[in-house]
Amino acid sequence: MPSYILKRILSLIPVFFVMSVVIFLVVYLIPGGPAASLLGMEASQDQINALNTELGFNRPFLVQYGDWVMNVLRGDWGTSYLLKQPVLQAIGEHFAPTMSLAVCAEIFTLIFSIPFGILAAYKHGTTVDTVTVSVSMVGVAIPGFLLSMFLMLLFGVTLKWLPVAGYAAMSEGFGQHLRYLLLPAISLGVAQAAYITRMTRSSMMDVLYMGYIRTARAKGVRESAVVFKHMLKNAAPTILTAIGQSFGGLITGTIVTETLFNIPGLGMLIISSINQRDVFVIQGVVLFVTLVYVLVNLVVDLTYGLVDPRIQMGKK
Template structure:
């Protein structure tokens, strides 16, 4: 197990290399650059060229990339031109709200999707199954920002149950923290629940018609035990994979929600950095969320061994 984890961690290096090349190339091709954003639109071409030379952006692409990636491997991800802090410090400061939002949204998604998926699989072909599938398809088709606006109107504008926008840190109290995150997390959770409901239903359907399920029923076991213990346990690896992908997408895909609800997370940091041409921050965030996504998948692989020992990583 430890050797498997070590190999997966080493595999991060080529992943970081490929992602860093793409991120650096995209940012390198953005017109204007940080010099234009720093000096403003009224700056002359000579002033912009002088600042680009001072910042080192007039060097060849390969030289700039190797210099930046070498510093990244040594723990120096550069500095923000506008936040007056290092990129790692900025990511650490803005990552907390995104993580809280993602965790709460994942909890909402699991609460909604797992019972609904189990019920739809058990009642296959009935009105309950059709309703569950229709709701999940509707949740997938509805744009996230539109759902967020509907929930904002329902919970915040018309009924004043929760704040319209903003963010409260944990230091302000756990209840206050959840109050500001409830509506945006519910919006993200509903979208993810639509995907997880379909995955739970399909994976459980593949199991409920196996021979060992018929044997368990023939032994006179209660139907709830057959479905939840024997069925759900054997369907758990696929569901676990879907949950890992869902959580990874929540970490990396909160830009619209954070901007709409004014949550100071990685999404908002990315948007402001793009508008300011803060290149090192953009590259750092892209690299960070990629590493995070790979680590989430690694945790899911390790958890397979606890769900089903036959799927334990590294086992032949």
């Protein structure tokens, strides 16, 4: 187990290297340069040259890249030119709403997707299966912003059950916190639930007619044990992969939803940074969400051996 974990971590080094180069180039290759972007179109060439000198953008590319990587490793991700605060501090202030929204959306996703995926596979070829597959296809196809607007109109404007937009921190009470997150979480969770439902159904179907399933039934094992102990356990790695990708996508892909519901998360931060051309914040947020996505997939990879004993970690 420790050797497998070490190998998986070491295998991420090339990923992090390529990722760092691409993210650094996001700033370095901005038309006109990052200094011109920060100062705006009204800036004079003297002002641009002065800012390039102040921020070190007139140095060779490799020198800038090397210094940036070393600063990132030390925890210095730069300072927002407009917010006048460290980039990591700005990310930390906006990460909690995004994380809360992602967790709520993932809980909603799992509550509906796993049971319906199992049921659709178990009732393969019946009306239940057809309806589940059809609804999941609709869930994948419907645009997120359209679903968000419909939910806001129905539950916020017409029924007045939930707030239309805004955010309440956990310090204001868990109930109030949840009320503001419920609509955006449902909006995000519908598409993810549809995806995981289909993946669960597909992976369960792959093991439905395997020999060990027929043997378990021939031995008189209870049907619930056949489904959950044998079928679901052997289908778990595929389902776990889908869940990991879903959660990573929820953290990194909430820009539209956060903007519509006015949630001060990472999505709102990067939108405001793009509008204000705050390139250091853009660079930091992209780096942060990429790291989170990679680490989520690493955790999923490491848990394979826990859900499926056939996977012998560190062995061929």
